[in-house]
Amino acid sequence: MISHHSLRWFIIKRGDKYAIRLRDLEGEYLKAFHGIDHFPADSKWKINAKFIPTVGKKVTIIDITGRSYQEDSPGLLEFQVDGKTYRLEAGPGETKEDFFVVFGDATNKTTTYGGGRFLDTKGVNPDGTVTLDFNKAYNPPCAFTPFATCPLPTKENKLPVAIPAGEKYAGHH
Structure with missing residues (x-):
């Protein structure tokens, strides 16, 4: 990061750009x-998902500007809500053990x-599951400024179930 008075510059990567x-x-x-309004924390939305590795799988990510790029997907996260099974494609996280998920609901x-x-995880648990704490789901930067280039959920990550957990949105821009 470079700074000058109130300005901060930093580099972001989108695909190979x-x-x-x-x-x-x-x-x-x-x-x-x-500030950001959020749903009350609810233990129902802290879910252990089965990790299904997808070694070498690439997914096409489309950002809010319509540009697309390829990204590695280390695995699927399979979980249940009210007896129904759902899957999310995980992306690489902050470390090589962690995952990053962009989801819609x-x-x-x-x-x-x-x-x-967005949702961050802390890698695979010893029992082969990944903890998805939807209470920690957060808004992408594009929720706050029209100048951001956020990734959108893949088709597979658009869940047909409501997940009333994490941050809400009140039209910040």
Whole structure:
């Protein structure tokens, strides 16, 4: 990161392309920001998902601008909600053990951001499961500024079930 007064520049990667993101700590969007509403924490939404490795699998990610790129998908995360089974394609996380998930659900465009939400995991548990704590689902940067280039959920990651957990969305931009 490079900084000068209230400005911060850092590099982001989208597929095999790089870009520079600029943040202004004195910008109008940040000054108008008053926090993020969220659903009450609920243990129902802390779920252990079965990890199904997909060695060498690539998925096509489309970002909010319509550009696409290929990304490794280390595995599928299979879990149940109210007796029904769902799967999410995991992407690489902060470390080589962790996963990053971009997902959509039936709350999008009503109480959560229409472009989906993000969820980080802490890798595979000793029993072969991955903990999906949807209470920690968070809005992507594009929920806060029209200048972000966020990835959208893949078709497989658009869940037909409502997940009323994590951050809500109230039209920040």
